[in-house]
Amino acid sequence: MKPEFFDRLFNYFSWGCSILLVGAVLTIVGFLIANGYQSLNLHLIFDDTRPLDAIFLKSQVFDGLFPAIAGTLFLITLSIIVAIPLGLATGIFLAEYCPPKIKGSFSLLFDILAGIPSIVVGLFGFCVTIFLHHYFYTRLFPCLLISALSLAFLVLPYIIRTTQISLETLPLSVRLTAPSLGATKLQNIFYVLLPSSLSGILSGIILSIGRCAEDTAVIMLTGAVATAGIPKSVFSSFEALPFYIYYISSQYSDNSELMKGYGACLILLFICISLFVFAHWIKKRLSQKILYRP
Amino acid sequence: MPMTENIKINIKNLWFYYNDHPILEDISLEIPQNTITAVTGPSGQGKSTFLMTLNRLWESIEETRIKGHIEIRFGSDFQNIYDKRYNVSDLRRQVGMVFQVPNPLPMSIYNNIAFPLKLKGENNKTLGSFRVEDALKRSFLWDEVKDRLNEDARALSGGQQQRLCIARALVLNPQVLLLDEPTSSLDDKSGRVIEDLLLELKKDCTMILVSHYLDQVKRIADSGMVLSDRQMKQQW
Ligand SMILES: Nc1ncnc2c1ncn2[C@@H]1O[C@H](COP(=O)(O)OP(=O)(O)OP(=O)(O)O)[C@@H](O)[C@H]1O
Ligand SMILES: [Mg+2]
Numbered sequence: 001m002k003p004e005f006f007d008r009l010f011n012y013f014s015w016g017c018s019i020l021l022v023g024a025v026l027t028i029v030g031f032l033i034a035n036g037y038q039s040l041n042l043h044l045i046f047d048d049t050r051p052l053d054a055i056f057l058k059s060q061v062f063d064g065l066f067p068a069i070a071g072t073l074f075l076i077t078l079s080i081i082v083a084i085p086l087g088l089a090t091g092i093f094l095a096e097y098c099p100p101k102i103k104g105s106f107s108l109l110f111d112i113l114a115g116i117p118s119i120v121v122g123l124f125g126f127c128v129t130i131f132l133h134h135y136f137y138t139r140l141f142p143c144l145l146i147s148a149l150s151l152a153f154l155v156l157p158y159i160i161r162t163t164q165i166s167l168e169t170l171p172l173s174v175r176l177t178a179p180s181l182g183a184t185k186l187q188n189i190f191y192v193l194l195p196s197s198l199s200g201i202l203s204g205i206i207l208s209i210g211r212c213a214e215d216t217a218v219i220m221l222t223g224a225v226a227t228a229g230i231p232k233s234v235f236s237s238f239e240a241l242p243f244y245i246y247y248i249s250s251q252y253s254d255n256s257e258l259m260k261g262y263g264a265c266l267i268l269l270f271i272c273i274s275l276f277v278f279a280h281w282i283k284k285r286l287s288q289k290i291l292y293r294p
Numbered sequence: 295m296p297m298t299e300n301i302k303i304n305i306k307n308l309w310f311y312y313n314d315h316p317i318l319e320d321i322s323l324e325i326p327q328n329t330i331t332a333v334t335g336p337s338g339q340g341k342s343t344f345l346m347t348l349n350r351l352w353e354s355i356e357e358t359r360i361k362g363h364i365e366i367r368f369g370s371d372f373q374n375i376y377d378k379r380y381n382v383s384d385l386r387r388q389v390g391m392v393f394q395v396p397n398p399l400p401m402s403i404y405n406n407i408a409f410p411l412k413l414k415g416e417n418n419k420t421l422g423s424f425r426v427e428d429a430l431k432r433s434f435l436w437d438e439v440k441d442r443l444n445e446d447a448r449a450l451s452g453g454q455q456q457r458l459c460i461a462r463a464l465v466l467n468p469q470v471l472l473l474d475e476p477t478s479s480l481d482d483k484s485g486r487v488i489e490d491l492l493l494e495l496k497k498d499c500t501m502i503l504v505s506h507y508l509d510q511v512k513r514i515a516d517s518g519m520v521l522s523d524r525q526m527k528q529q530w
Contacts, residue, residue: 172355177397179354181410181462182387196400
């Protein structure tokens with residue numbers, strides 16, 4: 001058989017796979033839209049409260065998704081704020097400062113951490129909370145802060161490993177340029193190495209944002225509840241979209257509630273897409289700012 | 295034998311290893327001030343490596359080892375460049391390097407040239423832009439880029455990038471300049487322009503030039519060395 005035959009075969013095969021996957025994504029999104037679009041309106045989010053009153057916390061929303069949306073946004077922001085500096089610093093350490101002897105075992109540990117199921121991380125966060133509650137601070141209960149810290153723990157390995165790998169795969173010529181011009185190691189890292197690996201690092205962060213937005217197992221053990229309103233502080237329990245979706249889909253009493261669940265799915269999808277777009281925009285602005293500032 | 299006050303670089307019993315595999319074996323060499331020393335030799339013999347021993351750049355590469363002694367005369371005294379107390383950034387500001395493959399940083403043209411000044415902490419904008427312009431003029435790139443200083447340097451042609459890298463090495467006015475095949479991606483005419491520049495630079499700079507073009511070496515170098523079989527031999 002001619003090699004061209006295999007060439008063509010492989011070409012068809014990869015086309016087939018891609019079309020299958022794109023089809024699957026379109027089916028899911030189409031299914032959600034078909035089921036959720038009727039319930040998708042301001043009433044779903046704000047119930048009978050006036051939207052501006054709700055946003056400025058003048059009056060509370062009881063039967064709408066607004067508290068869950070706010071809870072999810074708080075949760076993502078808080079987790080990412082904790083995870084980014086820790087993850088970047090650790091990734092930089094592994095790629096640039098770690099002695100080769102211990103690098104292997106550290107990397108292995110972070111890979112294991114990445115493989116821990118989220119329910120286990122949730123359980124761990126829960127146990128730590130109980131421990132702290134008993135021995136240190138009896139007013140501590142599962143809350144937004146605990147959830148955010150547990151989620152940060154869950155996504156840290158992604159940020160660490162993507163940072164490390166994008167730094168390590170930079171070609172030697174890029175690595176040597178700044179030192180040859182008199183840069184210290186730190187200057188090299190901040191002026192050249194990090195900006196050059198920005199897109200790899202950002203893909204890790206985007207993955208983490210997605211993970212924080214969708215994860216249910218961690219938050220349901222560490223502070224998410226069905227009704228809580230807007231969290232008053234990081235020590236309050238909170239509502240979150242994925243938890244709401246889980247809750248509705250397992251306990252809905254009538255069809256209109258189920259429809260609200262579909263609406264919540266669409267909103268969660270929309271939030272994720274917006275965050276991705278936002279992250280890409282930041283990436284563009286950041287590289288412009290770092291590299292082209294006159 | 296030149297007299298010691300004319301010596302700029304003194305290399306004694308230099309050995310270099312990648313992964314315990316010797317690349318340079320017991321090289322001793324004296325390089326006089328304000329000269330161009332050419333290093334030729336077959337590919338893969340360690341010419342680029344030899345240049346990196348003079349600005350300690352090999353220290354950023356893993357699994358490398360050096361043995362021996364190198365001193366460079368800055369001002370009136372010889373400085374052992376491997377002295378623990380000697381600051382390696384200072385060394386690299388005095389010993390500039392132009393790489394074999396042009397390596398513009400992912401920045402604008404202007405920022406590339408101004409980068410060494412920024413690293414040094416020189417924040418005077420007016421003086422900075424003056425020095426950037428001067429460096430670009432000296433490397434004969436100014437006319438081609440003066441209207442597009444804020445564009446990405448990686449969009450320049452290979453030859454332009456090479457001159458950009460020369461300009462970037464010149465902006466700090468180094469006393470020693472290590473040039474790794476600086477005209478390899480230039481046509482004959484542009485290559486000649488760079489040669490004239492190097493001859494011009496001789497009055498305030500000591501240069502070591504790796505080159506494959508024997509006629510170029512004959513035209514501009516004061517002495518020629520051949521690196522092969524881990525040894526450096528003087529040709530003329
Ligand atoms: N990072 C590295 N790790 C291990 N060995 C290396 C490394 N870099 C270079 N070498 C080896 O060192 C030897 C000398 O390399 P070098 O780049 O100095 O040669 P060169 O004389 O500049 O060659 P060319 O004329 O092709 O540029 C080569 O045999 C190469 O395989
Ligand atoms: Mg070379």
